[in-house]
Amino acid sequence: MSTKGSWQGSDSDLAGSRDRYDPSAIEKKWQDRWESEGVYKTLDHVPGKENWFALVMFPYPSGDVHIGHWYGYSGADTHARFKRMQGYNVLHPMGFDSFGLPAENAAIASNIHPGTYTETNITNMRRQFRSMGGSYDWDRELATHEPEYYRWNQYLFLKMFEAGLAYQSRGFANWCESCQTTVANEQVLDGACERCATTIMRREMDQWFFKITQYADELLQMEDIDWPNRIKVMQNNWIGRSQGVDFQFDISDYGLSETVLTTFTTRIDTVYGVTFVVLAPEHPLVDQLTQPAQREAVSEYIAQAARTSEIERTSTEREKTGVPTGAYAINPLNDERVPILVGDYVLATYGTGAVMGVPAHDERDFVFAKKYDLEIRVVVAPDGWDGSDLKEAYIAPGTQINSAEFEGLSSKEGIEKIADKIEANDLGKRRITYRMRDWQFSRQRYWGTPIPIIHCEDCGAVSVPEADLPVELPKEAEFKPTGRSPLADNPDFINTICPDCGKPARRETDTMDTFVDSSWYHLRFASPLAAEVPFEQDAAKSWLPVRQYMGGAEHAVMHLLYARFFTKALRDLKLIDFGEPYSRLFNQGLLIKDHQKISKRSNPLAPDPLVERYGADTIRCYLMFLGPWDQGGDWSDDGLSGVTRWLNRVWDLCIRDTTGLPSKGDEVAERDLIRASHKTTRRAVQDLERFKFNTTISALMELSSEMNRQWEMGSVSSSTWSEMIDRMLLLTAPLAPHIAEELWERVGHSFSIHSQSLPEWDDDLAADEIITVVVQVNGKVRDRLQVAADVSEEQAFEAAFASDKVKVYTDSTEIVRRIYVPGKLVNLVVR
Ligand SMILES: [Zn+2]
Ligand SMILES: [Zn+2]
Numbered sequence: 051m052s053t054k055g056s057w058q059g060s061d062s063d064l065a066g067s068r069d070r071y072d073p074s075a076i077e078k079k080w081q082d083r084w085e086s087e088g089v090y091k092t093l094d095h096v097p098g099k100e101n102w103f104a105l106v107m108f109p110y111p112s113g114d115v116h117i118g119h120w121y122g123y124s125g126a127d128t129h130a131r132f133k134r135m136q137g138y139n140v141l142h143p144m145g146f147d148s149f150g151l152p153a154e155n156a157a158i159a160s161n162i163h164p165g166t167y168t169e170t171n172i173t174n175m176r177r178q179f180r181s182m183g184g185s186y187d188w189d190r191e192l193a194t195h196e197p198e199y200y201r202w203n204q205y206l207f208l209k210m211f212e213a214g215l216a217y218q219s220r221g222f223a224n225w226c227e228s229c230q231t232t233v234a235n236e237q238v239l240d241g242a243c244e245r246c247a248t249t250i251m252r253r254e255m256d257q258w259f260f261k262i263t264q265y266a267d268e269l270l271q272m273e274d275i276d277w278p279n280r281i282k283v284m285q286n287n288w289i290g291r292s293q294g295v296d297f298q299f300d301i302s303d304y305g306l307s308e309t310v311l312t313t314f315t316t317r318i319d320t321v322y323g324v325t326f327v328v329l330a331p332e333h334p335l336v337d338q339l340t341q342p343a344q345r346e347a348v349s350e351y352i353a354q355a356a357r358t359s360e361i362e363r364t365s366t367e368r369e370k371t372g373v374p375t376g377a378y379a380i381n382p383l384n385d386e387r388v389p390i391l392v393g394d395y396v397l398a399t400y401g402t403g404a405v406m407g408v409p410a411h412d413e414r415d416f417v418f419a420k421k422y423d424l425e426i427r428v429v430v431a432p433d434g435w436d437g438s439d440l441k442e443a444y445i446a447p448g449t450q451i452n453s454a455e456f457e458g459l460s461s462k463e464g465i466e467k468i469a470d471k472i473e474a475n476d477l478g479k480r481r482i483t484y485r486m487r488d489w490q491f492s493r494q495r496y497w498g499t500p501i502p503i504i505h506c507e508d509c510g511a512v513s514v515p516e517a518d519l520p521v522e523l524p525k526e527a528e529f530k531p532t533g534r535s536p537l538a539d540n541p542d543f544i545n546t547i548c549p550d551c552g553k554p555a556r557r558e559t560d561t562m563d564t565f566v567d568s569s570w571y572h573l574r575f576a577s578p579l580a581a582e583v584p585f586e587q588d589a590a591k592s593w594l595p596v597r598q599y600m601g602g603a604e605h606a607v608m609h610l611l612y613a614r615f616f617t618k619a620l621r622d623l624k625l626i627d628f629g630e631p632y633s634r635l636f637n638q639g640l641l642i643k644d645h646q647k648i649s650k651r652s653n654p655l656a657p658d659p660l661v662e663r664y665g666a667d668t669i670r671c672y673l674m675f676l677g678p679w680d681q682g683g684d685w686s687d688d689g690l691s692g693v694t695r696w697l698n699r700v701w702d703l704c705i706r707d708t709t710g711l712p713s714k715g716d717e718v719a720e721r722d723l724i725r726a727s728h729k730t731t732r733r734a735v736q737d738l739e740r741f742k743f744n745t746t747i748s749a750l751m752e753l754s755s756e757m758n759r760q761w762e763m764g765s766v767s768s769s770t771w772s773e774m775i776d777r778m779l780l781l782t783a784p785l786a787p788h789i790a791e792e793l794w795e796r797v798g799h800s801f802s803i804h805s806q807s808l809p810e811w812d813d814d815l816a817a818d819e820i821i822t823v824v825v826q827v828n829g830k831v832r833d834r835l836q837v838a839a840d841v842s843e844e845q846a847f848e849a850a851f852a853s854d855k856v857k858v859y860t861d862s863t864e865i866v867r868r869i870y871v872p873g874k875l876v877n878l879v880v881r
Pocket of ligand 2: 510551
């Protein structure tokens, strides 16, 4: 028995019970039993059961499972348990996303090897996940830093390399001076490193890319996946497909090899309003077009732009800047000469790296023109425009004006007709362009998957032969951040021979972005022990795609986009036969405390002492009770008491001595209770399906109150009572797995409640529309009938005559009068 916990007796009506609910006495016991009996072990096939892959985003092994983790993981576990009890063969695995920068930074800061740091953390987190009561099949655990895992990163990379889906290229990369590594576009937040908030610089270097842009159009198709709309919208925006026109300005005056300057625009209807042209600072023609008088200003400007991140450059908040080159371009549609400027809000990677400036109809251009005093000419008129100066750019559709032969057309028609004219006169072409760039995945760091490439002077970049995989990370390394991979300082690692020609060669020293690891881990979970292949075909077929993916919305673009890309690429490599990794996605909200996100850094709320004090079930249920799971919740220690009271009530209801209950209960009381329990069942099952854990718990709380009320009235039979208890426990099991298991045993059932089916409900029994009709015989109440609210007079009399309690008075008498008050009363006068 517990000696701590004065909280337990807070409910006065429970004070009489000596056998108190003591989580510490039961939780560990059941965790051990679940494990020793393999309750959550998952077979690939179970006859008669459909497979359900319930995947939760695996954690980074940061050291502690904080309560924010619990919020995500206990909800996911509850849903997986619910699916298991619904009759599915459920796979709910756990693993660790264990490569990455934090381990390496810890190594630099405290001189602990990243491997030691990682494995110590994993051991602790595994213990903590056990204490939460997760239904994980630990036999399937995986950790991405193990060679057994990352060799398959290398294998899949080589398949993609050989298919042209991975390539090396020199170009500008996002560089974090503090992390001393490149980061992908997706990892730059507001111009700063996502990890350390240092401003990102542009640096030219050799990098490795995955050709995600090849799948841009397919990645935009999301009709067949059941994902939150906001995630779809974010992916859509990230991919950024736009339809436009490459339009050529004449620069033949300058005697360059290029006689035209090609701009890209999505608003060719505004082409008669062009008053300047802007080039990205990296545009190849900048140097040749810059006139001597402007050379110094332009060079300075370009140097400045190189120190500014792309995100910052394109931020709508930032002031638009630019500098004239001194050169002019001619708009071939109206022969006007317009100045050519360099502006960093234009990116070399978008469109052609050159845009036409139409200040009247583009917000950025409007600001830019105001600042540099350039002409603002309206060519698409708003409805009812009086010709006065615009206060801001007019970007909506309108009527073409000042547009030569296109005058008077709608701008929608203008877009097509003007593009037709441009194509007919060889002045340009319609084109589709994307904002998304190829995924730059090479990192100059140690704690990641070595890229299995050998550089040979004669043969170039050569694949490491499959038989030589994995290319293992050497154990010894210098962890000082130097701007290049620590592997580059390890001669034993670097020096090798070319697999093609046998000459001395050098290994690639960059490692892979950790997002490569998580792009296909769901496949590995299907057959985590496979030694000869990344995943077994059979297992992949039986488990994938993932039926339900659960995790935080912060992965809207990176992980979720990369995983979709990998799936499509592996499909095209004929390694799998499906194109989407996650059929259904649910994002839980954020758990906050004192208005702050709970994280290791801000306000860690260690679960261990909480579990010790309140028990895992209480914490789980409290987290699920805080609010709708997708909207997050606000943790407060005070809030725990409601859930504590409820679980104590459940305990108390289940351990009551039922020997004194009647064998036959009062019909009205029984019907009331049965209705309540069927209603609760329906609500719980429907709400659990939709992750509405909070309303499920409310419904169960109401049921427990109703049960207690009926108990106190003493009018329920022992058989109905025990049916109610079973129902309540089965519905509680996914949420509070330990107490449900303990009480399941105590009320006389065999292990395990988690292998049981959910109770079913009967809509008729659950129907609210049941009313009570009083039956009087000669003015005295003899029965109360539960009937449908829309009962007819005839049915009401039939029901009355069928009642045993009424029969006693009517069987041997003559009925002289029948009175029916609709929905209320049957009155029989007998003689
Ligand atoms: Zn950084
Ligand atoms: Zn060679």
